[in-house]
Amino acid sequence: MNSAEQLAQNLLAESKAYGYTLTIWGGGAILMNQYGSPRILEIFLYVVGALFAFAVLASVAFDDLFDDLGSDHDGRLIVASMVHVAATFGNLLLSYVILTVLNPGFPAIWAFLVIGFEGTFTYNVLLLLEDGFARFVTDRIDRAGVGS
Template sequence: MNLRRTLAANLASEAEAYGYTLSVWGAGALLIDAYGVPALTGAMAYVFGALVGFAALAAVAFRGFFEPADVETADSALVASMVHVVSTAGSLTAAAAVVHLLEPPVSLAFALVGFSVTVAYNLLLLAEELFARRLKRT
């Protein structure tokens, strides 16, 4: 077993989920700082918002909910693109904007942040990947 190659494979397969986890956790921390620890309603609203955001992106990506989820796997363009600084920081910025600029009521805030962090992270992840692929070509 080649330990370095195995580590590289593990990191490559974990990269998107790791960045998303940081974004979701960070957005939750922003909400808790602004609104306190949520009751069941707030927690459910946060999860609901994230699910709606994910479902919206999936519907666009797969052209509907009842299409086959066949996807070509693509190798990452550059190792640096696995760190996801832009998508993580950008999605937290979107969450902070919802919390501090819109200042919605508690349940709506949790739903909007769940939605915005999911959508922003995934769209910014696409932008990072496109940028990394262009850098790789030059």
């Protein structure tokens, strides 16, 4: 595969998440422009709204949050594993703790660097844990014969 083909595949794989990221980030920026810097409760409520919408859409698209999410390469997963509640809230909570509890005096230049790193790192590690939990639940459902 040449570089252009690889780039095309990368862009195809990233395009939906990229657009969603820009939409959510842009919406947050508009809220901050209109209402000022959000308090911690408002930040969590913004994320709750986004997660709830995703869960509603996933349950409609897949009929049930506990339906199998068929995948050719990963085996079976449940739809609920797509919502990423633990990865999202865990990440936000850790960012909040780092900036307010562990080192509330971070200069902005370091805070943006640290939270940027932490956000990507923590989100992906927590996704692995969520995936493992979803597989555990799926195995338990299979053993119990639920949905058969």
